[in-house]
Amino acid sequence: MSRKHEPGREQWASRLGFILAAMGSAVGLGNIWRFSYVAGENGGAAFILVYLVMIILIGLPIVMSEFTIGRKAQSDAVGAFEKLSPGGDRLAPGEPWKAAGIMGVAAAFMILSFYGVIAGWIVYYFFNYLTGNLWTAPADGYGAFFGGFISSPGQPLFWQFLFMALTIGIVFVGVKKGIERSNKILMPLLGVLLIVLSIYGLTLGGAQEGLAFLFSPDWSALTNPNIYLAALGQAFFSLSLGMGALITYGSYLSNKEKLPGAAVSVAGLDTTFAIIAGIMIFPAVFAFGIEPGSGPGLVFVVMPDVFDSFALGGVFGLLFFFLLAAAALTSAVSLLEVAVAYFMRKFAWSRKQAALIVGSLIFLLGIPSSLSQGVLSNISIIGGRDILDSIDFIASNVFLPLGGLIIALFMGWGWKKADALRDSDFGNTRIGHLWLFLLRYIVPVAILAVFISSIREF
Numbered sequence: 001m002s003r004k005h006e007p008g009r010e011q012w013a014s015r016l017g018f019i020l021a022a023m024g025s026a027v028g029l030g031n032i033w034r035f036s037y038v039a040g041e042n043g044g045a046a047f048i049l050v051y052l053v054m055i056i057l058i059g060l061p062i063v064m065s066e067f068t069i070g071r072k073a074q075s076d077a078v079g080a081f082e083k084l085s086p087g088g089d090r091l092a093p094g095e096p097w098k099a100a101g102i103m104g105v106a107a108a109f110m111i112l113s114f115y116g117v118i119a120g121w122i123v124y125y126f127f128n129y130l131t132g133n134l135w136t137a138p139a140d141g142y143g144a145f146f147g148g149f150i151s152s153p154g155q156p157l158f159w160q161f162l163f164m165a166l167t168i169g170i171v172f173v174g175v176k177k178g179i180e181r182s183n184k185i186l187m188p189l190l191g192v193l194l195i196v197l198s199i200y201g202l203t204l205g206g207a208q209e210g211l212a213f214l215f216s217p218d219w220s221a222l223t224n225p226n227i228y229l230a231a232l233g234q235a236f237f238s239l240s241l242g243m244g245a246l247i248t249y250g251s252y253l254s255n256k257e258k259l260p261g262a263a264v265s266v267a268g269l270d271t272t273f274a275i276i277a278g279i280m281i282f283p284a285v286f287a288f289g290i291e292p293g294s295g296p297g298l299v300f301v302v303m304p305d306v307f308d309s310f311a312l313g314g315v316f317g318l319l320f321f322f323l324l325a326a327a328a329l330t331s332a333v334s335l336l337e338v339a340v341a342y343f344m345r346k347f348a349w350s351r352k353q354a355a356l357i358v359g360s361l362i363f364l365l366g367i368p369s370s371l372s373q374g375v376l377s378n379i380s381i382i383g384g385r386d387i388l389d390s391i392d393f394i395a396s397n398v399f400l401p402l403g404g405l406i407i408a409l410f411m412g413w414g415w416k417k418a419d420a421l422r423d424s425d426f427g428n429t430r431i432g433h434l435w436l437f438l439l440r441y442i443v444p445v446a447i448l449a450v451f452i453s454s455i456r457e458f
């Protein structure tokens with residue numbers, strides 16, 4: 001079968017490059033910063049159980065769908081649906097599917113706008129470990145230091161700008177030389193650092209309580225409908241689903257790859273990262289008597305205390321925030337690439353032009369999120385959430401799952417069964433049929449059920 005692609009469209013240099021880039025997209029602040037505070041707010045172990053079930057039954061089938069759609073279409077998140085719906089193979093009846101792509105690009109914009117803010121905070125912490133400033137606790141403690149920093153109007157913007165400039169720089173250089181190369185360097189490094197840090201985490205006090213919080217569920221938490229929406233949003237966020245990232249990355253694949261293997265490794269690694277991050281963080285949360293549900297500042301307040309409590313802990317602090325910054329960068333790059341790929345095709349912009357313009361726009365869009373931690377903190381939009389949390393909520397808990405729902409329906413019902421099995425590399429196998437069954441029935445019903453049960457949240 002021929003896989004036509006737009007003239008001059010870039011491609012990955014290798015299969016490994018693609019897998020590492022997809023892993024780089026999935027593993028990010030979502031696994032450490034977001035996972036730990038969302039799990040903390042939603043009761044720990046029970047939430048994690050729901051989360052794991054969702055990764056397997058909903059997340060993984062959609063990862064496979066996005067890879068398949070991207071590679072087949074050889075186009076960006078919106079173009080993919082335009083090309084596959086009415087096009088050559090007459091797969092499905094056209095327009096409505098495109099909504100998934102448009103929502104994906106919108107979600108990529110929204111998410112990157114606040115992702116850059118949080119990543120900026122990380123870079124600031126990294127910098128402070130580099131200078132030694134945070135090696136010992138500031139006079140009024142790490143909590144006050146963090147609060148003071150994020151609520152100041154100008155400083156966080158500088159670090160957000162710096163982070164966005166790095167992200168733009170990588171996308172500017174291109175798929176092979178920018179995205180693929182940076183992932184090839186950063187991802188293996190990340191793996192090594194994480195192992196070192198988690199071993200270190202297990203040697204801390206508070207381990208027992210922390211591990212119980214993570215692994216022995218309080219079943220009564222399951223009666224709270226909010227944890228399902230929170231787990232669903234977290235699963236999509238962490239796997240980079242519903243935002244066009246995996247469609248876009250899949251579209252730079254040319255030759256036959258084994259997509260199912262790639263999907264399982266990406267989802268497996270992403271989940272492992274989150275669990276290990278939990279093992280690293282929650283023992284410390286309890287050891288330092290911090291409230292697990294204390295919100296987005298969790299990592300910024302807990303981990304410095306940990307590092308402070310050990311001789312040479314500062315070195316680990318430096319490593320930790322470097323790890324987080326690198327993970328955030330490879331994820332941010334995938335978000336920007338979604339929008340850049342779309343604008344390049346849609347307006348015939350060059351890569352450089354698109355990266356600069358779109359990246360700058362996203363930076364500007366992030367400013368209110370940054371200010372919402374300080375001067376704009378009295379503004380609340382959705383259910384008492386500030387601007388940053390509201391954008392996160394709409395994008396992650398609404399746009400991503402809705403996009404995922406459309407993708408599941410598109411793949412499950414819009415494609416001919418035989419085509420779907422062939423184009424996904426499953427072939428006529430049991431697991432391939434199981435995949436389509438999940439996409440056709442389980443995924444849509446589960447997503448709708450979660451939405452309906454949490455309707456009060458909106």
Ligand code: LEU
Pocket residue numbers: 025026027028029030031111237238239240245331332334335
């Ligand atoms: N999957 C990424 C993460 O876990 C986020 C995504 C929005 C690119 O950080």
